[in-house]
Amino acid sequence: MAHVKHMKWWGWGEEGVHFEFSNKPAFAPFVKRALGVDLRPRERDTIDFSTVSVPAPRLETDLLDTLGGIVGDEHTSTDDELRVVHWAGKSVTELLLTRAGDFARVPDVVVYPADEDEVARVVALAVERDLVLIPFGGGTSISRSLQPSPDEERTIVSLDLGRLDKVLAIDETSGLATIQAGVLGPDMEDQLNARGWTLGHFPDSFTHSTLGGWAATRSSGMQSDKYGDIADIVRGMRVVRPGGTVVLRPLPSTSTGPSLREMFIGSEGRLGVITELDVQVHRIAEHREVIAYMFPSWPKALTAMHDIARSDVSTTFARVSDAHETAFSLSTQKAATSLKKKVAAKGQDLLWEVMRRRGWDTDEMCISYVCFEGTKAEVERRKKTVASIVKQQGAIVLGSGPGALYDQKKFDTPYLRDFLLEQNTIGDVSETAAPWSKLTTVHKAVYDAAQRAFDEQGKTGWIMSHMSHSYHSGACLYFTFGYEIGQDPHAEYAVIKSAVQQAFVDAGGTLSHHHGVGMEHSAWMEQDVSPEGVRLMRSLFEVADPGANLNPGKIVS
Numbered sequence: 001m002a003h004v005k006h007m008k009w010w011g012w013g014e015e016g017v018h019f020e021f022s023n024k025p026a027f028a029p030f031v032k033r034a035l036g037v038d039l040r041p042r043e044r045d046t047i048d049f050s051t052v053s054v055p056a057p058r059l060e061t062d063l064l065d066t067l068g069g070i071v072g073d074e075h076t077s078t079d080d081e082l083r084v085v086h087w088a089g090k091s092v093t094e095l096l097l098t099r100a101g102d103f104a105r106v107p108d109v110v111v112y113p114a115d116e117d118e119v120a121r122v123v124a125l126a127v128e129r130d131l132v133l134i135p136f137g138g139g140t141s142i143s144r145s146l147q148p149s150p151d152e153e154r155t156i157v158s159l160d161l162g163r164l165d166k167v168l169a170i171d172e173t174s175g176l177a178t179i180q181a182g183v184l185g186p187d188m189e190d191q192l193n194a195r196g197w198t199l200g201h202f203p204d205s206f207t208h209s210t211l212g213g214w215a216a217t218r219s220s221g222m223q224s225d226k227y228g229d230i231a232d233i234v235r236g237m238r239v240v241r242p243g244g245t246v247v248l249r250p251l252p253s254t255s256t257g258p259s260l261r262e263m264f265i266g267s268e269g270r271l272g273v274i275t276e277l278d279v280q281v282h283r284i285a286e287h288r289e290v291i292a293y294m295f296p297s298w299p300k301a302l303t304a305m306h307d308i309a310r311s312d313v314s315t316t317f318a319r320v321s322d323a324h325e326t327a328f329s330l331s332t333q334k335a336a337t338s339l340k341k342k343v344a345a346k347g348q349d350l351l352w353e354v355m356r357r358r359g360w361d362t363d364e365m366c367i368s369y370v371c372f373e374g375t376k377a378e379v380e381r382r383k384k385t386v387a388s389i390v391k392q393q394g395a396i397v398l399g400s401g402p403g404a405l406y407d408q409k410k411f412d413t414p415y416l417r418d419f420l421l422e423q424n425t426i427g428d429v430s431e432t433a434a435p436w437s438k439l440t441t442v443h444k445a446v447y448d449a450a451q452r453a454f455d456e457q458g459k460t461g462w463i464m465s466h467m468s469h470s471y472h473s474g475a476c477l478y479f480t481f482g483y484e485i486g487q488d489p490h491a492e493y494a495v496i497k498s499a500v501q502q503a504f505v506d507a508g509g510t511l512s513h514h515h516g517v518g519m520e521h522s523a524w525m526e527q528d529v530s531p532e533g534v535r536l537m538r539s540l541f542e543v544a545d546p547g548a549n550l551n552p553g554k555i556v557s
């Protein structure tokens, strides 16, 4: 079998890695206060695969042989657990269905091509035999862009790109790297770092997602302020389609009609299989620091973030949590065990006391992290400018200690959702982007909508948010919400998630800044890009894929 790393079948990340709260004394009281839930110690470390039953593969034996003839028998599989690993991404809906073994339809076979030629032969076979082909990167989709339609009658092939995992070349003069699409984030960074380069693209899902997946979902990483979204980073690509391969050369810019590059970015497997990308890479920064600041209120914090974005200071990221998310962050602090940590904790208590004396309402304070990269001198200069901007809004500089901690913990949070599910509690996220002039309105509209949805269902719910990913004209607002699961998990989730999504578009935001559309968000597409926009997109998919063989039903139904 192909040596490709996969996440656990029942949740996020690696077996044996969990969110742990026993070493975080403020966490259980916080959850009780916010959600009314009494946390229990974790009862199990894994879920036994034999607790679920998987529909038998539906495929003709000659098809398995034919696929084996293309990629090698050892690179095809009809194994139940592997098919379940490939059946869906990691949205809450999918996690609930997976844990319950509620699989309407799973891929019938998983194939692992070794190169573009094998991908092309599998794509041609899919059209010839009328199969459904779903490209699979790391399986981290959070918008149901992998899950097959429940009533799909045809044989479903999951095309796992995991063996296409190499950095092929670096044009060191231009800072352009040619990289295969199936490489996982950490493997790619290792290969680039070994030659002194970085892509600088770090989504929260970085550890388990792939370059091809990022391009196919129009991803954005936490350092997009400096490195850009994936749409800015990708300069060229190769896309295998039923009729041939589209080759877009790496060009800094071009005026050759509507952009095919833009058309493939975000196409979620519906227009072909991305096999290779040319991406802008950067020399690893000489010096990097993340500095934390505390603001007295959300409006002041947002003003400071906007002032940073419109100043001439280049930050790698600038983000700020609202008061609810700040309270959550503080609740996840570990118990102070060493003398050094005890002194730091005492220092924090004293700082809060000083703030109260200054008239701060500590329930309203908002923590912010700003990252600086460059030479030591550049970083010092930028830190000074940002300090003067944030001080105009009354912020206190907390320094690099909390910033370093944030930097280390940034990829741990995804494990929290599985932990909460075990506690019969939903914790999920929805994100948007809006112009600076509308961010406050969007923030309030989402809070109000979520509260109404919680009230409607008699739930004690919690919502929190941060602002990140700044642009000249606006920024992303990222919301996390939670509540205890009741009688009908899917119906309750639909009400709350829909309320949040609808508030985005009603208040002037987009349905998603970086999670993509899939099946989860397609209901809002007409409101996002207009009915005529959806008609145009649908026509494109119909013409580009008349047999609906390529990941049908995603983005627009």
Ligand SMILES: Cc1cc2nc3c(=O)[nH]c(=O)nc-3n(C[C@H](O)[C@H](O)[C@H](O)COP(=O)(O)OP(=O)(O)OC[C@H]3O[C@@H](n4cnc5c(N)ncnc54)[C@H](O)[C@@H]3O)c2cc1C
Pocket (backbone or CB within 6 Å): 089, 090, 091, 134, 135, 136, 137, 138, 139, 140, 141, 142, 145, 146, 161, 181, 182, 202, 203, 204, 205, 208, 209, 210, 211, 212, 213, 214, 215, 216, 217, 218, 219, 220, 221, 222, 268, 269, 270, 272, 273, 274, 275, 414, 514, 515, 516, 551, 554
């Ligand atoms: C906990 C969590 C945190 C997340 N944080 C972020 C974040 O910070 N930023 C962000 O942008 N996203 C984030 N996501 C969403 C997700 O990680 C992204 O959508 C990511 O880009 C998906 O990459 P993947 O390799 O896992 O793709 P997959 O999930 O395997 O596939 C996603 C879609 O892309 C298609 N696809 C994959 N590879 C190819 C290919 N080579 N050619 C054509 N189509 C392809 C698939 O068919 C599918 O439609 C998060 C998700 C989770 C669960």
